[in-house]
Amino acid sequence: xxxxxxxxxxxxxxxxxxxxxxxxxxxxxxxxxxxxxxxxxxxxxxxxxxxxxxxxxxxxxxxxxxxxxxxxxxxxxxxxxxxxxxxxxxxxxxxxxxxxxxxxxxxxxxxxxxxxxxxxxxxxxxxxxxxxxxxxxxxxxxxxxxxxxxxxxxxxxxxxxxxxxxxxxxxxxxxxxxxxxx
Amino acid sequence: xxxxxxxxxxxxxxxxxxxxxxxxxxxxxxxxxxxxxxxxxxxxxxxxxxxxxxxxxxxxxxxxxxxxxxxxxxxxxxxxxxxxxxxxxxxxxxxxxxxxxxxxxxxxxxxxxxxxxxxxxxxxxxxxxxxxxxxxxxxxxxxxxxxxxxxxxxxxxxxxxxxxxxxxxxxxxxxxxxxxxxxxxxxxxxxxxxxxxxxxxxxxxxxxxxxxxxxxxxxxxxxxxxxxxxxxxxxxxxxxxxxxxxxxxxxxxxxxxxxxxxxxxxxxxxxxxxxxxxxxxxxxxxxxxxxxxxxxxxxxxxxxxxxxxxx
Numbered sequence: 009x010x011x012x013x014x015x016x017x018x019x020x021x022x023x024x025x026x027x028x029x030x031x032x033x034x035x036x037x038x039x040x041x042x043x044x045x046x047x048x049x050x051x052x053x054x055x056x057x058x059x060x061x062x063x064x065x066x067x068x069x070x071x072x073x074x075x076x077x078x079x080x081x082x083x084x085x086x087x088x089x090x091x092x093x094x095x096x097x098x099x100x101x102x103x104x105x106x107x108x109x110x111x112x113x114x115x116x117x118x119x120x121x122x123x124x125x126x127x128x129x130x131x132x133x134x135x136x137x138x139x140x141x142x143x144x145x146x147x148x149x150x151x152x153x154x155x156x157x158x159x160x161x162x163x164x165x166x167x168x169x170x171x172x173x174x175x176x177x178x179x180x181x182x183x184x185x186x187x188x189x190x
Numbered sequence: 191x192x193x194x195x196x197x198x199x200x201x202x203x204x205x206x207x208x209x210x211x212x213x214x215x216x217x218x219x220x221x222x223x224x225x226x227x228x229x230x231x232x233x234x235x236x237x238x239x240x241x242x243x244x245x246x247x248x249x250x251x252x253x254x255x256x257x258x259x260x261x262x263x264x265x266x267x268x269x270x271x272x273x274x275x276x277x278x279x280x281x282x283x284x285x286x287x288x289x290x291x292x293x294x295x296x297x298x299x300x301x302x303x304x305x306x307x308x309x310x311x312x313x314x315x316x317x318x319x320x321x322x323x324x325x326x327x328x329x330x331x332x333x334x335x336x337x338x339x340x341x342x343x344x345x346x347x348x349x350x351x352x353x354x355x356x357x358x359x360x361x362x363x364x365x366x367x368x369x370x371x372x373x374x375x376x377x378x379x380x381x382x383x384x385x386x387x388x389x390x391x392x393x394x395x396x397x398x399x400x401x402x403x404x405x406x407x408x409x410x411x412x413x414x415x416x417x418x419x420x421x422x423x424x425x426x427x428x429x430x431x432x433x434x435x436x437x438x439x440x441x442x443x444x445x446x447x448x449x450x451x452x453x454x455x456x457x458x459x460x461x462x463x464x465x466x467x468x469x470x471x472x473x474x475x476x477x478x479x480x481x482x483x484x485x486x487x488x489x490x491x492x493x494x495x496x497x498x499x500x501x
Contacts, residue, residue, distance in 0.1 A: 023232055023233075023235075023236040025229060025232070025233075028228070028229060028232050029225065029229060032224075032225050032228050032229075033225070036216070036221060036224065036225070037216055037221075040216045041216075045210075050217075054220060054224070057224065058224060058227065058228075061224075061228045061231075062228075062231055065228070065231055065232050065235050066235065069235050069236070069238075124209065125209050125210055128206060128209060128210055129210060132210075143206075146203075147203040147206055147207055148206065148207050148210065150207075165335075168335075169288075169331050169334070169335060172331070172334045172335075173327070173330075173331060173334075175202060175203055175206075176330075176334075178202075178206070179202050
């Protein structure tokens, strides 16, 4: 039985404009959010999404139609772009100071809530890429462990453990940063 | 965010979602521009012809040429390549494994190989320390998953810490500094062990680390005595004969809780008196193994009194 998404993909494979537009509308925002959380920069996230959709078109042109899970396929393209980005910058720990999220102007004058958001964002960017990925997908995007496992090629149990460790580390980092700010 | 200290991970995750989940709305103008660009690119790509890449591979085997090469050589190369590739894959795949997982032993072996290949004492010390922290991570992860960490995990943790300190002892001039660095790392990690939970397993982990911390304090206070005691400790250690020589591996059973080779059998590594100096402290000295892959945890032996390393 052909699912609605598979029909959409079949149309996209022959470059049906309506189908492509629907795919873009459906996935651009979650993909952008994902990229923004991992890259910490609006501009980089925009570049990432633009390049990723272009890669998707090229894949379609070469007949590489994704299997059953279009969402996982698109997230993998985006994630590969992000990994390439950090590799190109030759940053061992991925998180050089200049790669931290853009500081919001006037952050010191902003309300406490905004400071907390900033602390969380900065803490998030001190985690490993794997940990950031699983936090964004599981806790912010609300993906089930099984879908994340499919995307990153691990067992669902391993994803659960990774998520546990990631969220625990994030809490600790938040506490430490909060403590330093006090 | 102070109030968060008492909330559990799920509550924190919920708050995380509320706080930053909706913060990343994309500029609508950029969305429209991006969509228009995407559809334009689609038209251009659709019109373009797919580049015909000339075939890179032979479509047929040239058997007459193949016969010229000895088949034995080819088979050897294929086997070697397979071993290297599968070995690398297994090592990579094992890095997230926990005690009891199928590839956990591969993880330990890869750590041992890294230690064996490292010559500089300071680098070796850092490596030992990082492996000790890995053991802490594993124990914490198992606790979080509702599993009871096996005794061997605690033994390995202490063993890696002891080896790190042993390497520090080789840096005689910089011993206090090296011990201080180990201490700081350990202290930071202790802080990360959750304190608000009442889980006895977590308490045990914290106590284990704190005991080592106290012991390090003594070394920092009097490094000379620390080294001497370490050396004398080996000579006088009452149960050094219990440590067998290097073993070839760790049985699967050892991963199970309740394994009898308890870390308390290790001289100076019991949960009690932290001032007792371990007898196998000095690398290269008697009883100090060449790596930890072989399960050279002192006191981990068969208990028959045989010790191939005994002087």
